[in-house]
Amino acid sequence: MNDLIFVLLILTGFVFLGSGRLQFAIRTLALQGILLGLIPLLGNWQGLWGRVLSIATISLVIKGLVLPYFLTRAMHKSKVMHEDHPFVGFTASMLVGIICLGASFWLASRLPVIASMPSQIAVAVSFFYLFVGLFVIMSRRKALTQVLGYLVLENGAYIFGVAYAIEAPFLVELGVLLDVFVAVFVMGIIIFHISKSFDHIDTDQLSTLVG
């Protein structure tokens, strides 16, 4: 059962890599957020249920509802509906994803397994998300897609935090969550301005700036 949620998380990662429509990618991210919100409930915490429940609720609401809502708004405002010409195509991205998955399972096998982990593959999934997030940031042109990639990266950090939650206190996680919230907010505004002044949000054009 626990494994099933993590397997679903891996699959949404691949769906995210293969999706060109931003609306679809954002919905995938929302689904990811909801699944992530469920993860803290799976762990084995004695006497910590109040904190775990609040963490689960907060992350579920923020990652599953609030962020997708803001991202959808940013999408409509900047009028970018589709990632048109990514540096690496969607099919090739999924192949890269397979390699990332292999690398993350290898990396995870070199880390200690803790009894309180929600699943054996939790750490591997967190590495997979870090890689996917980084790869999306590198391989996509649109600023909004890169924000999505950043969020996936942060989801990976979140899973890692939950996996080693006994070692790392939850407050750190909340801090990260807040960071992201602010970052998305700012980036949303930036995207809006970029689209206002240049009529597109293709970050590739920034490299032609002379400084």
Added chain:
Amino acid sequence: MLNLSALLYVLLGLISAPLMLGVINRTKAICGGRTGQPLLQVYYDVVKLLRKDVVYSRTTTWIFRVGPMMALGGLITALLILPCGGAPAAFKFSGDFVLLFALIGIGRFFTILAALDTGSSFEGMGASRDALYSGLTEPVLFAVLITLARITGELSLSSVFANISPLLWSSSAAVLILVAVIIFVLLLTENSRIPVDDPNTHLELTMIHEVMVLDHSGPDFGFILFGSALKMWIFSALLIGAIMPVHTGNALIDGALFLGGMLLTAVTVGLVESTMARLRLLLVPRMLVGATAIAAVCIFLTLK
């Protein structure tokens, strides 16, 4: 090593494979609000075609004539290795699934060669598409069988399927569900069903399999039609075998469960075909790479 009772299942496959296509067509007809063709239409078609004469184009060589026979021969031989209904197959040995895929592959190889042999650019196009898609599906098929072999610890198809138990389902449900999804996607792809190809159209831009067999006529085309029914049967049997957890040991009950599963598969294919649109040609490789990704997930999960 010959298992005689399994020959009954080979016979059953030969007799009832075309019925699966009939069930699919009937499901699609009901979903579309039509009465549809008779359930046994495929049998009528095959018999009609077998009674006809053959016409060969002068540009074709012996490869064109051999193609349909090789395809059908490969598939019938594959039935001998295919375990059905919990019973072991007629032949079982370590790694027999490699031979099973090779036999299916031989059929496809000769269908492609025959299509190229006609010298028609049209059929060459279909052949190239078929080669592309099968090149993408075959690694996935192997990955699935490697996964199943790892979680059951067996190397022959019959023993692998015999070891799928409720216990295995409780310990690795995630992997088995993924395996079922992948085999179903492969079933749709390999049999040229709707998200990948439309078996009903004869428009050049939508066809993959149908376009390759345009030049075949008479008994040759009958062989091809019957062969496609057998291929459907084989892939459905693989799907049922890979997920069926109940093995009572009673041949009648197991057989009934197997046939029920086959019927359910056919109805599901029919439902998928009536609710989905054909994918754009460019999106098909993406879907197949997605299947590859799922297969990779399966393998990594079993490696841990």
